[in-house]
Each structure stands twice: as C-alpha cells, then as structure tokens.
Amino acid sequence: MDIEVRGIHKRFGAVHANNNISLTVKGGRIVGVLGENGAGKSTLMKILSGYQPADSGDILLNGTRSQYHTPQGAIAAGIGMLQQDPLDVPAFTVLENFVYGQKTGFVFSPRRWRERLKAASVRFGFDLDPETPIANLSIGQRQQLEIVRLLSMGVRTLILDEPTTGISAEQKAILFNALRALAKTDGMSVLLVSHKLEDVIALCDEVVVLRGGRLVGTQTMPATTKQLVSLMFGQELAPPAHICLTTPKTAVALESVTLKGKRVTIEEFTMRIRSCEVIGLAGLEGSGQEMILRACVGLVRPTHGRVMIGEENVTGQSYRDFLAHGIAFGAAGRLEEGLIAGLTLTEHIALMNEQNALVDWARAKSLTEQKIKQYNVRGTPQSQIETLSGGNQQRLLMALMPENPVLMALEQPTRGLDVDSARWIWQQLLDRRANGTAILFASPDLDELVTYSDRIFVAYAGRIHEIRDATQTNIDELGRLIGGNFEKEIAV
Ligand SMILES: Nc1ncnc2c1ncn2[C@@H]1O[C@H](COP(=O)(O)OP(=O)(O)OP(=O)(O)O)[C@@H](O)[C@H]1O
Numbered sequence: 001m002d003i004e005v006r007g008i009h010k011r012f013g014a015v016h017a018n019n020n021i022s023l024t025v026k027g028g029r030i031v032g033v034l035g036e037n038g039a040g041k042s043t044l045m046k047i048l049s050g051y052q053p054a055d056s057g058d059i060l061l062n063g064t065r066s067q068y069h070t071p072q073g074a075i076a077a078g079i080g081m082l083q084q085d086p087l088d089v090p091a092f093t094v095l096e097n098f099v100y101g102q103k104t105g106f107v108f109s110p111r112r113w114r115e116r117l118k119a120a121s122v123r124f125g126f127d128l129d130p131e132t133p134i135a136n137l138s139i140g141q142r143q144q145l146e147i148v149r150l151l152s153m154g155v156r157t158l159i160l161d162e163p164t165t166g167i168s169a170e171q172k173a174i175l176f177n178a179l180r181a182l183a184k185t186d187g188m189s190v191l192l193v194s195h196k197l198e199d200v201i202a203l204c205d206e207v208v209v210l211r212g213g214r215l216v217g218t219q220t221m222p223a224t225t226k227q228l229v230s231l232m233f234g235q236e237l238a239p240p241a242h243i244c245l246t247t248p249k250t251a252v253a254l255e256s257v258t259l260k261g262k263r264v265t266i267e268e269f270t271m272r273i274r275s276c277e278v279i280g281l282a283g284l285e286g287s288g289q290e291m292i293l294r295a296c297v298g299l300v301r302p303t304h305g306r307v308m309i310g311e312e313n314v315t316g317q318s319y320r321d322f323l324a325h326g327i328a329f330g331a332a333g334r335l336e337e338g339l340i341a342g343l344t345l346t347e348h349i350a351l352m353n354e355q356n357a358l359v360d361w362a363r364a365k366s367l368t369e370q371k372i373k374q375y376n377v378r379g380t381p382q383s384q385i386e387t388l389s390g391g392n393q394q395r396l397l398m399a400l401m402p403e404n405p406v407l408m409a410l411e412q413p414t415r416g417l418d419v420d421s422a423r424w425i426w427q428q429l430l431d432r433r434a435n436g437t438a439i440l441f442a443s444p445d446l447d448e449l450v451t452y453s454d455r456i457f458v459a460y461a462g463r464i465h466e467i468r469d470a471t472q473t474n475i476d477e478l479g480r481l482i483g484g485n486f487e488k489e490i491a492v
C-alpha cells in the first residue's frame with residue numbers, strides 16, 4: 001500500500017510538534033524515521049495510525065484521501081501501529097488478546113483462532129503459546145503478538161515506534177526477518193522509528209529525518225552511521241574516551257548470594273562494586289542480569305548470602321532502607337515503574353524531594369524549573385509526564401535521581417534516547433562517578449556496554465561470566481558470551 005502525507009500540522013500549545021510534513025511511503029519499502037528526542041516522530045506516527053488527529057493536512061492511501069479518527073479506523077483503512085510502550089490487556093491470555101477486537105463472527109471458534117495464531121507464529125518464527133497470560137510475556141513476545149494481531153486484521157502498513165528497545169538481540173533478528181518478509185514478499189510498507197542507527201542501516205530502504213517538527217532530510221540507503229548522524233544533527237559527534245577511576249572502597253557487594261527468579265536461579269554469586277566503578281550487566285532478556293541489579297537495590301531478596309552497602313549488612317532489608325543507605329534505582333519501564341502517568345513534572349519532583357506531608361509547592365516548582373534546565377527536559381513544570389516525548393521522560397527520570405548516591409543502579413539508562421542525548425546522559429553519570437558514585441547498569445546495547453563499563457558481568461541462564469577488563473573486549477566477543485559461549489573465551 002502506498003501512503004502519502006501532505007502538509008501535516010500538529011500543535012500542542014506552543015509546541016509545533018509537526019510542522020508541514022509531507023512524505024510518501026511506497027508499498028514494499030521499509031522507511032526509517034529518524035530525529036532527535038522531541039523531533040515529532042511519535043506525533044506523526046500517532047496521526048498516521050489514528051491515535052490522534054492532525055490539526056490540518058491530508059493522508060492519502062493508494063492515492064485516495066482517507067479519513068479516520070481512531071486506531072480501529074486506521075486499522076480498517078490498513079494502517080496499524082505498535083506503540084512505543086506496548087499496550088495490551090494483561091489479564092488476557094495470548095489467544096484472547098489475539099482475538100480481541102477482531103471480527104469473530106456469530107460463533108466463536110477457539111480452535112480456528114488458535115490455528116491462525118499458530119500459522120502466523122510458525123511463518124515468522126515467533127514464540128507465542130496461546131494459553132500463556134499476557135502478563136508473563138516478555139516485551140519482545142508482546143510485540144510479536146501485536147504484529148500477528150494487526151496482520152490478521154488486514155493491516156497493509158505497519159508502523160513501529162522504537163520496537164527494539166527492551167527486546168533481546170535474538171528477538172530483534174526474528175522481528176527484522178518478519179519485517180523484511182512482509183515488505184519483500186507481501187508488498188507491505190513499514191515505517192520504523194528508531195534511534196538505533198545500526199538497526200536502521202540493517203533494515204531500511206530509505207530514511208526520513210525530522211528536526212523540531214519539520215522534515216529536514218531524506219536519504220536512500222545504504223548510508224553510513226556517520227552520514228545519518230550528520231543528517232540528524234548537522235555534525236558528527238566525537239566518541240567518548242574511556243577513563244577508569246576505580247578505588248578500593250566497596251560501594252555495594254553481593255556475597256555468595258542465591259537469587260531465585262521465575263525463569264532462572266543464580267547460585268553462590270559474588271560481586272563487589274567499588275566506589276567510582278562502572279559495571280555493565282549483559283545478557284539476553286531473562287538471563288538473570290535483571291535480578292542481580294535488583295538485588296543490589298533491595299527489590300530482589302537473596303535466599304542465601306549477604307548484601308552489603310559499604311561495611312553494613314543490609315540483607316533482607318526493604319527497598320526504602322536501601323534508598324536511605326544511598327542507593328538509587330532507575331527502572332527500564334519508564335511509565336510502568338519510574339514515572340506516574342497523570343502527574344506533572346512538579347508533582348514528580350515533589351514526590352522525590354519532599355519529606356513532609358505538607359508539600360511546599362512553590363519550592364517544588366522552582367526546583368522543577370531548575371531540573372528542567374539542568375537536564376535539558378523539553379517540557380514545563382505543569383506538563384503531565386505522558387505528554388513528554390520518550391527521550392524527555394528518560395531525562396526526567398535522570399533528574400529525579402539523587403545527586404550523589406553510593407550506587408546508581410540503572411536498567412537501560414539510555415533506552416529511547418537519540419545518540420546525542422545518550423552521550424549527554426552518560427556524561428551526567430560519569431560526572432557523578434567522578435564524585436564517588438558507583439554505576440551499575442544493564443543494557444541490551446553491546447556498544448554501550450563496551451564503551452562505558454570498567455567490568456562487565458554476562459549472564460546466561462543464571463550462569464555468570466565476568467569480563468575483568470572491559471576495555472579489552474569488543475562487541476563480537478561480548479555477543480558470543482551473551483549467547484552462552486563461556487568456554488571458548490579469549491585468554492586474557
Ligand atoms: N499530548 C501531548 N501534549 C503536549 N505536548 C506533547 C504531546 N505529545 C507530544 N508533545 C510534544 O511534542 C513534541 C514532539 O513529541 P514526540 O513524542 O512526537 O517526539 P519524538 O520525536 O517521538 O521524541 P522521542 O525520540 O523522545 O520519542 C515534544 O516537545 C512533546 O513534548
């Protein structure tokens with residue numbers, strides 16, 4: 001299906017989020033949508049997929065002007081979108097969710113739907129068991145489910161907004177193969193919003209670049225990362241240099257801990273994080289690295305062993321106690337865990353900083369203004385958190401962190417950030433590290449792990465391998481270790 005958008009405008013108060021955007025996407029093509037945080041990418045995708053109306057402008061599908069005002073209308077017209085933060089109904093099973101919103105006819109036949117689901121899963125190599133509750137699915141599996149659901153509703157254009165944040169490399173490969181097959185074999189068009197330039201290079205036939213709400217460039221692929229970065233930012237960015245600042249002082253230690261999770265158990269694991277150290281945690285989703293991180297912040301309790309903060313044994317204490325001891329935690333799911341939809345920026349700052357029952361709102365507001373400036377957040381103290389672009393939510397999350405904690409434990413600290421913003425966030429982290437804070441972070445981004453870590457712990461099915469000097473590793477070796485290949489490692 002060919003899509004053409006002509007002169008799309010969308011304003012949110014003073015923000016001109018889409019300013020006269022026109023572009024064409026031909027059937028069978030995969031088009032990357034690039035642009036810095038807040039450029040207007042999600043806004044345009046939501047307009048195309050019926051989640052919000054444009055102020056003005058036209059959408060033409062196969063040359064015909066089309067009008068729809070809801071996601072259901074867009075799907076009926078052939079356009080379906082995967083949201084940046086996947087929304088589905090957690091109480092349902094995979095099968096129920098698959099059938100949800102579809103025309104099932106007078107007699108609902110679970111067997112027929114189960115077979116349709118299975119056929120789609122087999123075609124794309126998706127891992128979808130019909131009886132599993134949605135709540136037990138990984139982000140990658142939720143995404144697979146949403147794709148087969150949209151396809152079976154007859155969608156001919158698929159829009160994906162940052163689909164590879166939070167999914168494993170393996171799931172990413174499956175997703176990309178499915179998208180290639182849909183474009184090349186089925187002639188579908190695909191719009192992919194992404195900050196991961198290597199993904200865009202691997203997948204897209206062409207790219208469009210937004211900046212400040214305008215379309216500022218288009219490029220037919222192949223193109224290099226360098227070319228794409230300069231298209232986006234008008235300049236190249238220098239890669240950061242690695243500096244080790246390790247001290248002998250222990251910030252946090254896990255001593256012979258056993259951590260029991262839903263899928264894996266880690267036994268007798270010891271990790272000593274020193275002050276000023278940057279430790280990366282690598283692994284496919286669900287390999288155990290998330291548990292290690294959460295054990296360090298008091299959210300997962302070991303069944304054996306001890307957790308130490310400095311010299312103090314804090315085993316079994318609550319998350320609040322850990323906070324009081326100077327541990328800061330940034331969760332991966334922005335709106336699920338870190339931030340609260342419906343609250344303004346000021347309310348978030350007040351929640352973090354006010355100890356008293358009576359909030360001093362004037363003080364909270366001026367503190368919020370200061371943080372907005374310091375962290376370069378695009379928003380106002382009165383903005384509700386969900387109106388911020390994904391990248392700006394991440395910046396706010398960073399602004400909510402205490403200034404000088406003993407340890408900052410972060411799940412995917414640069415999830416959804418453009419290259420420039422990701423560098424900036426790391427600069428903030430490294431500045432705190434220079435003041436004595438230890439940094440522990442988990443990331444699916446191998447480049448980020450290799451670039452910033454002093455040491456890396458790789459988890460595979462609950463087994464842990466330590467890379468003692470991360471400056472001596474590279475993404476190929478790390479990729480091999482993440483796949484569980486611990487034996488054939490290069491001798492140091
Ligand atoms: N519902 C809304 N209310 C108010 N402002 C909004 C709303 N939705 C988006 N905006 C603003 O519009 C601008 C563009 O946001 P958008 O989410 O489209 O950016 P983006 O390119 O997707 O960024 P990111 O890469 O960070 O996800 C931002 O300044 C954002 O704060």
Ligand SMILES: [Mg+2]
Pocket residue numbers: 041042043084161389390391
């Ligand atoms: Mg966005």
